[in-house]
Structure formats: C-alpha cells, structure tokens
Amino acid sequence: xxxxxxxxxxxERGQTKAELTRRRILDAAAKVxxxxxxxxxxxxxxxxxxxxQAGSLYYHFASRExxxxxxxxxxxxxxEAEVRERLATLGPDADPIDRLCTAIRAHLLAVLxxxxxxxxxxxxxxxxxxxxRERLLDQQRAYGNLWRDMLIDARDAGRLxxxxxxxxxxxxIIGALNWSVEWYHMEKGYPEKIANDMATVMLQGLLR
Amino acid sequence: xxxxxxxxxxxERGQTKAELTRRRILDAAAKVxxxxxxxxxxxxxxxxxxxxQAGSLYYHFASRExxxxxxxxxxxxxxEAEVRERLATLGPDADPIDRLCTAIRAHLLAVLxxxxxxxxxxxxxxxxxxxxRERLLDQQRAYGNLWRDMLIDARDAGRLxxxxxxxxxxxxIIGALNWSVEWYHMEKGYPEKIANDMATVMLQGLLR
DNA sequence: GTCTATACGAGGATAGAC
DNA sequence: GTCTATCCTCGTATAGAC
Numbered sequence: 275x276x277x278x279x280x281x282x283x284x285x286e287r288g289q290t291k292a293e294l295t296r297r298r299i300l301d302a303a304a305k306v307x308x309x310x311x312x313x314x315x316x317x318x319x320x321x322x323x324x325x326x327q328a329g330s331l332y333y334h335f336a337s338r339e340x341x342x343x344x345x346x347x348x349x350x351x352x353x354e355a356e357v358r359e360r361l362a363t364l365g366p367d368a369d370p371i372d373r374l375c376t377a378i379r380a381h382l383l384a385v386l387x388x389x390x391x392x393x394x395x396x397x398x399x400x401x402x403x404x405x406x407r408e409r410l411l412d413q414q415r416a417y418g419n420l421w422r423d424m425l426i427d428a429r430d431a432g433r434l435x436x437x438x439x440x441x442x443x444x445x446x447i448i449g450a451l452n453w454s455v456e457w458y459h460m461e462k463g464y465p466e467k468i469a470n471d472m473a474t475v476m477l478q479g480l481l482r
Numbered sequence: 483x484x485x486x487x488x489x490x491x492x493x494e495r496g497q498t499k500a501e502l503t504r505r506r507i508l509d510a511a512a513k514v515x516x517x518x519x520x521x522x523x524x525x526x527x528x529x530x531x532x533x534x535q536a537g538s539l540y541y542h543f544a545s546r547e548x549x550x551x552x553x554x555x556x557x558x559x560x561x562e563a564e565v566r567e568r569l570a571t572l573g574p575d576a577d578p579i580d581r582l583c584t585a586i587r588a589h590l591l592a593v594l595x596x597x598x599x600x601x602x603x604x605x606x607x608x609x610x611x612x613x614x615r616e617r618l619l620d621q622q623r624a625y626g627n628l629w630r631d632m633l634i635d636a637r638d639a640g641r642l643x644x645x646x647x648x649x650x651x652x653x654x655i656i657g658a659l660n661w662s663v664e665w666y667h668m669e670k671g672y673p674e675k676i677a678n679d680m681a682t683v684m685l686q687g688l689l690r
Numbered sequence: 691g692t693c694t695a696t697a698c699g700a701g702g703a704t705a706g707a708c
Numbered sequence: 709g710t711c712t713a714t715c716c717t718c719g720t721a722t723a724g725a726c
Contacts, residue, residue, distance in 0.1 A: 400664055401609060477687050535712075
C-alpha cells in the first residue's frame with residue numbers, strides 16, 4: 275500500500291516510473307472528474323489529460339470505479355489532513371471556539387484553494403455507486419467525529435446556545451462549506467474573505 | 483405551455499389522458515432521479531415506475547435530457563413558489579429579519595418535506611450537461627435576486643453585521659440549506675427542528 | 691509499460707404493429 | 709398512446725503486438 279502513503283509528497287526520489295505515471299493519472303482524473311462530474315468524465319478524457327491512451331490506464335487501475343474511488347478517497351484525506359494540521363498548530367488546550375473557527379477556515383480553504391481531488395470528492399459523493407459511496411462515508415466517519423467532538427467540547431464549556439442539535443449544526447456547517455464548490459469560481463473569488471465571512475456567520479450569526 | 487402551468491394542482495378535470503400520463507412520468511422520473519442521481523437513473527427504471535415501457539416515454543418527451551430538464555425546472559419552481567408564498571403571508575412591510583427567517587425555514591421545508599422533484603433538482607445541478615445547467619441557472623437567477631434583496635433590505639435597516647459580503651452570505655445560507663439533501667433521511671429527521679436550528683445558527687450564530 | 695485494435699454490454703432512441 | 713423489437717452509439721474493458 276505504499277501507493278496510498280506518500281500521496282502528499284511530490285518528491286520524486288525512489289518512485290518507479292509506474293508510480294509516477296499512476297500519480298499523473300490520478301491528477302488527470304481529479305481534474306477531469308472535477309470539471310465534468312462522475313457521468314461526464316470519460317476514460318478517454320482522463321487518458322488524454324495524462325498523456326496516454328485509454329487502454330493504458332488498465333495497467334495501473336483495475337477499473338473506472340477503482341480510479342474514481344481512489345481520487346475521492348485521496349481528496350477527502352487531504353481535506354482532513356489540512357484541517358487536522360491547522361488544528362494541531364493551536365496546541366492541545368486551545369479555546370474550543372478558536373478550534374471551531376480554525377476548522378471552518380481550514381476546511382473551506384482546503385476545498386477551494388487546494389487540489390482538484392478535494393473538490394471532486396465533494397461534487398461526486400452524491401453520484402457514485404452505493405458500494406463506493408458506502409466505503410467513502412465510512413472513511414469520513416472519523417472526520418465527522420472530529421467535528422462532533424469539537425462541538426461537544428464547546429458546548430460543555432458553556433459556549434454554545436442551548437437546545438441546538440449538534441448533529442444538525444455540524445451538517446449545517448459542513449454543508450455550507452462543501453456547497454462552495456458549486457458556486458465558487460477561481461476568477462471571482464477570494465477564499466480568505468469567504469472563509470472569514472462564513473466563520474463569522476456560523477459562529478456569531480449574520481445579525482448585528 | 484399548459485403543461486407547465488397546472489403542475490401544482492392534482493385536479494384531474496380537463497386533463498387529457500396524455501397530460502395525465504405525462505404527469506405520471508414526471509413524478510416517476512423525479513423519484514428515480516432523486517434516488518439514483520443523474521447517472522444511475524435509467525429510462526427503464528423511470529418507465530417501470532410510471533407503469534409503462536421505456537419506448538413509450540418518447541411519445542411524451544423528446545429525450546432523456548428533456549425529461550431531466552423538466553423535472554429539475556419543476557423542482558426549482560416549486561421551491562421558489564413555496565418560499566414566495568410563505569413570504570407573502572407576512573405582508574409587504576414585515577420586519578426584514580422575519581422575512582429572512584421565514585425564507586430559510588420555507589426553503590428547507592420545501593427541499594426536505596416536499597416532492598421528489600425539489601431534492602432531485604438540487605442533487606443534480608452539478609451533474610447535468612452544461613447547456614441544461616446553464617438554462618437552469620438562468621431560471622434560478624430571479625430566485626437568487628429575491629434573497630439578495632432580502633439581505634440588502636436587512637442591511638439597509640441596520641440589522642446586519644458590518645463588512646459582510648452579501649453574496650457570500652447568500653451562498654452560505656443557500657448552500658447549507660441545499661446540502662441537507664445529501665444527509666437528510668426521512669426516517670431520522672424532523673424537518674421542523676432542522677429548520678429551526680438552521681435559522682438560529684445562520685441568524686444569531688451558534689455561540690451563546 | 692504503452693500502444694492499437696477490437697470485443698462487449700448497456701442504454702438511449704426509433705420503427706412499425708396494434 | 710402504448711407495445712415489442714431492434715438499431716445504433718458510446719464507452720468500458722480486454723488481447724496481443726511492440
């Protein structure tokens with residue numbers, strides 16, 4: 275499984291040719307899937323983007339679905355990694371609200387300003403076949419728990435409004451963050467500003 | 483265009499057999515598209531659900547894409563209609579914050595507790611071919627303006643925090659509402675509670 | 691490892707009977 | 709209007725040469 279490890283490093287030392295090509299295919303696939311969605315992305319498109327023929331993909335991947343799944347899995351793993359890293363910089367006993375704010379910002383920036391795989395994974399989660407979807411949701415459970423725990427900590431510290439269902443709150447926040455892939459376009463956006471406004475609205479509300 | 487009018491009435495008087503079948507197909511399509519997504523929904527499934535054979539669909543619709551587009555268009559129109567109706571009950575010079583709160587609740591309830599077409603239209607907006615997508619986004623512009631105007635009114639009344647980009651706020655709110663179709667399941671949900679918590683979080687924030 | 695060529699299945703779409 | 713039967717296109721996947 276060393277293919278799934280070093281995924282975040284772009285260091286080429288010690289990579290066989292096959293591993294490099296495999297990586298190139300994954301990048302191409304992420305780009306095409308992000309742009310065209312699960313339906314619209316053809317293996318021919320992906321192969322062309324990666325600089326080879328459609329048939330050649332099968333030397334590296336067992337099927338179209340295997341390719342999709344790895345792209346999405348990688349995308350989610352990156353988002354989660356970025357959020358956890360940013361949280362780690364706060365130290366273990368940071369203020370729970372600071373942690374929430376940091377997570378909101380990190381998740382949004384990961385989704386908008388990071389790789390194609392991250393937004394592809396969000397855009398396609400509602401489209402992939404049930405078995406793939408199931409495995410991906412399993413994988414995302416740990417990440418969901420991270421958010422759940424942050425919210426519980428904040429509530430236990432007496433910082434949240436009473437009576438809110440924290441599951442609903444969690445899905446509301448993550449939903450707003452994720453939906454940004456549907457409307458954000460590189461030309462017109464300032465991810466930092468979006469992250470700030472979203473954090474403000476979700477934590478303090480939009481009312482004065 | 484009397485097909486697109488009476489869409490909300492279930493009154494059968496004056497409807498030809500063809501019009502009734504057409505309606506039945508649209509309902510079946512909405513259900514199948516909602517459940518299986520744009521990719522997974524086959525014409526065979528839709529036809530079966532509507533109680534006829536795949537080939538027969540073509541008497542009523544020119545193509546699969548025409549069918550998709552009408553389902554989505556109808557779905558969005560219903561959401562918009564429900565929100566506008568609820569706003570209308572408030573009267574023309576209601577408090578701008580009441581209007582926002584009402585719109586948030588109405589949009590969510592329309593999406594979660596209403597017909598298959600409403601959630602299908604949201605789930606598939608990121609999946610359909612560019613030309614269809616373009617026309618649907620055009621259609622949605624008027625609805626976006628409704629939200630934009632509500633936010634502007636609230637700001638002009640001095641009720642919103644300073645410095646927020648109202649476009650970002652609008653997309654944040656609508657995004658959170660729309661994303662609910664990805665996580666809500668009929669069994670476990672209480673749309674009213676979800677609507678309340680979402681309105682609270684977005685207007686007043688989740689902090690105490 | 692990557693190519694070319696091709697097999698194969700699936701599903702959208704059409705034709706004609708009824 | 710709806711059926712059955714069939715065509716046709718497209719894209720995934722495989723085989724074998726290089």
